[in-house]
Amino acid sequence: MPELPEVETIRRELVRKITNKKIVNFKITKPKLIKEPSVSEFKKGVIGERVKEVSRKAKLLTIKLKEDKFLIIHLKIAGWLLYGEEDPRARAVFYLSDGKVLNYMDSRVLGELRLCKNYKDLNFIKKLGPEALDISLSKFRELLISRKAKIKVLLLDQTLISGLGNIYAQEVLFLSKINPQRAANSLSQKETRLLHGKIVSILKEAIKHKGSSVDTYRDLGGDRGGMEKRLKVYGRKDKKCYFCKRPLKKISLGGRGNCFCPHCQK
DNA sequence: AATGGGACCTGCGCGC
DNA sequence: TGCGCGCAGGTCCCAT
Numbered sequence: 001m002p003e004l005p006e007v008e009t010i011r012r013e014l015v016r017k018i019t020n021k022k023i024v025n026f027k028i029t030k031p032k033l034i035k036e037p038s039v040s041e042f043k044k045g046v047i048g049e050r051v052k053e054v055s056r057k058a059k060l061l062t063i064k065l066k067e068d069k070f071l072i073i074h075l076k077i078a079g080w081l082l083y084g085e086e087d088p089r090a091r092a093v094f095y096l097s098d099g100k101v102l103n104y105m106d107s108r109v110l111g112e113l114r115l116c117k118n119y120k121d122l123n124f125i126k127k128l129g130p131e132a133l134d135i136s137l138s139k140f141r142e143l144l145i146s147r148k149a150k151i152k153v154l155l156l157d158q159t160l161i162s163g164l165g166n167i168y169a170q171e172v173l174f175l176s177k178i179n180p181q182r183a184a185n186s187l188s189q190k191e192t193r194l195l196h197g198k199i200v201s202i203l204k205e206a207i208k209h210k211g212s213s214v215d216t217y218r219d220l221g222g223d224r225g226g227m228e229k230r231l232k233v234y235g236r237k238d239k240k241c242y243f244c245k246r247p248l249k250k251i252s253l254g255g256r257g258n259c260f261c262p263h264c265q266k
Numbered sequence: 267a268a269t270g271g272g273a274c275c276t277g278c279g280c281g282c
Numbered sequence: 283t284g285c286g287c288g289c290a291g292g293t294c295c296c297a298t
Contacts, residue, residue, distance in 0.1 A: 003291060032275090059292080076292050078276080108276045110292075124293080149268075158293080165291055215278090215290065234291090255270070257289080 002075040004132060004163030005206030006217055006225065007059050010081055013220035014054040014061070017083050022050045022097035023065075030091040033104070035112045045115045046071060046094070058128050058162035062119040072114040072122065079104065079111035083220045107216055124158075132163040133203050140196045144184040151187065151195075152180035153254035164199065166256050167212055167234045172198040174233040174242075179265040180258050181251070205230070233259045 002010070023046050031039045049065035056062065063071040073079070082103040086093055090103035092113065104113070119125055130139060143160055144151070154160060155169040164172070173180050176195040178187065187195065211217060211225035214235060218224060232242045237250035241261040250259045 006291080030275095074292080076274095077290070078292095106275090107278095108274090108290085110275055112293095153269090156292090167291055212291080217291070255272090256292095 002059055002079065002211075002217060003165035003168055003206075004056075004059060005168070005203055005227065006211035007056050007061060007075065008207050009210045009219055009225065011054055011056040011061060013083070014063075014081070017100075017220060018051045018096060018102060019054060020050060020052075021100075023047055023094050024097050025095035026093070027095075028092045030106075030109050033091055033106070033109060033111055033113050036114050036116065042113070042115050045069065057119065057125055058131060058158060059165070060119075060125065068117045070116050070119045072112075072116060072119050073104070074112040074114075074124075075106070076108075076110040076112065078108040078216045079106040080216060080218050081105065081220055082218065082222050084222070105216075105218075127159045128162040129158065129160040130162065132161050132199050135161055135196075135199075137193060137196050140199075141189075141192050144187055144192055147184040149184055150180065150253055151178060151182050151184045152258055154184045155199075156254065156256065163203070166258075167214065167231065168199075168202055168206065170234050170258055170260065171202050171231060174260060174265060175202065177243075177264050177266060179262075180253055180260050233261070235259065 026043050026046050034042045051063060053064035061073040065071060082105050084100055086101045087103045089105060091106045091109060092104035094102040147154060152169055152173060155164050172195060175198045178191055178195060206227045209226035210219055212227040212231060213224035214228045233248060236248050237259050238247050241248055241264055243264045246263050248259050249262050250257055
């Protein structure tokens with residue numbers, strides 16, 4: 001699921017629902033999800049703590065429990081959070097002092113839960129490039145200028161620019177009419193500016209509509225996002241191009257599926 | 267150094 | 283209806 005807009009949607013709802021709540025108990029049914037410390041240390045470490053702050057770094061949620069204690073949640077592909085009643089499908093359950101629970105949902109069990117002294121120590125976070133929503137045009141231009149990697153692959157490289165995933169990377173290239181197979185350094189100044197603008201605008205639009213529920217993703221209340229209805233290329237292989245009405249094609253780039261319009265995206 | 271494939275997991279939709 | 287296959291929003295690791 002969760003690219004920047006989905007994680008940001010969850011963050012905003014979490015701020016309202018769990019800030020200042022105490023975690024009174026914790027249950028895990030898929031211990032593999034806990035990457036550090038040990039499962040028992042993790043459990044001991046979260047119980048009794050109060051949620052001080054809920055933040056987001058690219059696609060990760062960082063929940064501050066103490067100055068030196070952070071709960072880090074990476075939802076990976078299929079993770080989401082459900083607040084309210086305990087859910088039988090939950091992979092982990094945080095029991096809260098308001099009598100409600102926070103269910104960690106993840107059909108594919110690929111997500112990661114961590115408890116760390118400081119989230120900034122995490123290797124993955126250290127390596128993250130600037131956030132897609134914040135990166136300046138000149139920084140973005142610098143990124144592309146010396147790289148011959150395919151632009152689509154580059155947009156997904158979190159160490160260069162963070163927050164975009166396979167849905168929104170396809171969307172921004174389509175809206176910018178840039179072929180995903182183009183070498184990054186082949187983009188003109190005009191194309192680079194257009195792409196940069198589309199990255200910012202689509203992420204903002206997606207946040208406004210509470211993300212895309214193309215599959216498992218749901219918001220904190222279990223409701224679908226509204227953005228999937230507005231997507232123009234993602235998952236639309238063989239359907240008509242929004243611009244020219246010719247059929248969209250699907251190719252594989254960097255191991256990921258990619259829909260695009262060979263006619264409009266030059 | 268860059269690229270491609272597989273691994274991690276489960277569940278869904280499709281075609282036969 | 284039942285089964286096997288391909289595929290899925292992310293990231294890491296390895297081989298070439």
